Amino acid sequence: MFFTYLRRELRRRRKAALVVASGLALGIALVIVVSSVSSGMGRAQDKVLQSLYGLGTDMTVTKAATPTASNSQRPRFQFDARNNGDDSTQSSDRVIVQGFTTLASSTVSKVAGQKGVSSAVGGLSLNVVKVDGQFTRGQFRQNQNSGNGQGGRGAGGGTGQPQGEVRGGGANFDINQYTVYGTDVTKSALGPLTSSKITSGRTFKATETDARVVVADSAYAKEKKYKVGSTVTVKSVKFKVIGIATADSGDAAANLYIPLQQAQTLAGEQNKITTVYVKATDSQQIDSVKSTIQKNVSGTTVTTSTDLAKTVSGSLSTASSLATNVGKWLSIAVLVAAFLVAGLLTSSAVSRRVREFGTLKALGWRSGRVTRQVVGEAMVNGLLGGALGIGLGLAGAYAVTSVSPTLQAQLGGGGGTGGFGGAGGGFDGPGRRAAKTLEVALTAPVSVTTIVLAVALAVAGGLIAGAFGGWRASRLRPADALRRVE
Structure with a gap:
């Protein structure tokens, strides 16, 4: 009975369900793309640090002064x-x-x-x-x-030497x-x-x-x-x-x-x-x-890969900062907006179904059953939005990887120079010139963790929307509902 009614209601309200799912999908897709780009930034930075450090090296020890x-x-x-x-x-x-x-x-x-x-x-x-x-x-x-005797004021002049x-x-x-x-x-x-x-x-x-x-x-x-x-x-x-x-x-x-x-x-x-x-x-x-x-x-200074990462500047550092800070907060803002919109739309849909729920209660449905029905519909919308969001996110990550934009990493800032002086074996590693610029291709790998996060966000969006709608539905009284016209 639950799934039959759920299927019929979703079919009858396809447009509303699609709007809710699309809002959640955009938020989830943005999270996937930002997470993937951040992961790509991390890999790019690791490549830079490997060229400084050497594979398998966790830290270096150099003379302090x-x-x-x-x-x-x-x-x-x-x-x-x-x-x-x-x-x-x-x-x-x-x-x-x-x-x-x-x-x-x-x-x-x-x-x-x-x-x-x-x-x-x-x-x-x-x-x-x-x-x-x-x-x-x-x-x-x-x-x-020089031999005519007139060059006395020139080089050797007056001395008998040739000019x-x-x-x-x-x-x-x-x-x-x-x-x-x-x-x-x-x-x-x-x-x-x-x-x-x-x-x-x-x-x-x-x-x-x-x-x-x-x-x-x-x-x-x-x-x-x-x-x-x-x-x-x-x-x-x-x-x-x-x-x-x-x-x-x-x-x-x-x-x-x-x-x-x-x-x-x-x-x-x-x-x-x-x-x-x-x-x-x-x-x-x-x-x-x-x-x-x-x-x-x-008398020694210990430098870790984390310390080295702080010396990497250029477009790689700027893009990494944007992905970590701006991208993270933008994702959170879009998700919050998507969740609120989904909740408000679900709550609004409940308001338009007052007579329907009132009739169901008059037929013997308890408030808990009505609430579960509304939450079930919202959960399906959330999972549908999650599926769409994962698809959009994977497409966005694939597009970034296909384009592979080139980022520059500038290595320097007090490390070893290639000239006659400077500190060697420190932040810039052995034999490396100061302010060295490397080019790294950016990729956007999508991990299993990111997919799991997207599914969790989809479920969370459905629960939030269902909570809004269920709360409204549980407060309806049959007598008041039947007096209202849809």
Whole structure:
């Protein structure tokens, strides 16, 4: 009887049911789209952070203080005075610890011994500046009137020396700057190299702790025309390219990766590192582990992915803020409006059915039965609105994913620079230039949780509308209802 009457009433009032369902559908669709876009923002930001951090890394530990570089730390290039003809070719490399701050290698074991730390590995980030060029000797040319004795006031005039000038000559030098990261080859599952995929050759072996081998970033290898088997010279030391790595997202952490011991030797920093990469045993306890490390390992700064996220700016940050703040409140406002409209329309429909409900009560229907009938109709309208809303929301999310608008993420704000100074191994990670801009494609993935939320909102909308209408229906008295004309 309940379902028969429900079906007949919904058929008879199709337009009213469609209006209520459409209002709920718009609100639910907006919630789905905003939730999906927010999730896409999160994924885009994760890609950016992975290119900074490395996969599997929960936090980094660096030296707390970053002093200003002194004159002795600035790059200086000394060239020999040679007399081997008109031209003299010169070349000099300067290897600089990024940020000029280091930690003792023993810091890695201290960090690894803290409660909540699953594993820790150290690395040394270096900037290499190579100056390569040629001096060209100028040519002395004598003036044509230098022999007539009238050039006494010129250069050498009155001294019996020839008069003239030096023409040509000079210097032509090229400056090549790149980054090198010394990695602990015995712990390859942690560190910045894990954010890249080996696309040619191989990665390091655990036995190559002091081998002269190098893994090159694919972009840098293409620029310098390196391939597996090529030779790379850093500060007169020749390294063999054993692999080419391509960054999964964003830019690679460094141009070249070499064993940690080799990096320490090149920089003259034995048993020194710039960064400790840390993996926590429980990703939900990262803040607690951060506090523990800062408390027990003095002179260090601990940076988590949450801290890094705060340094990401650009259109990605702006869009994320809009989706999180404006989108959230807009969704709430539309939902509240949709629920109120559904409730008012249902209540208004009850007012127009006064005679109908009065007749039913006169025939023996109790107020509870009438209320259940009204709530049942409202619930069906809510579920219909939920189905329409899910369909519209999925279509909107698909449209965003199909268009894939490109957002820019700017990385910087006090982190490592690619120049001669700046803090290295901190917020910007090893080998990364300040104010680096990355482009990330936006997607709008729809999760099962979002669908469940949409269904819950549809049920809630039906209950709210039914509550309005049921309350009005329960207050009707048969005698008063029968005196009114519909």
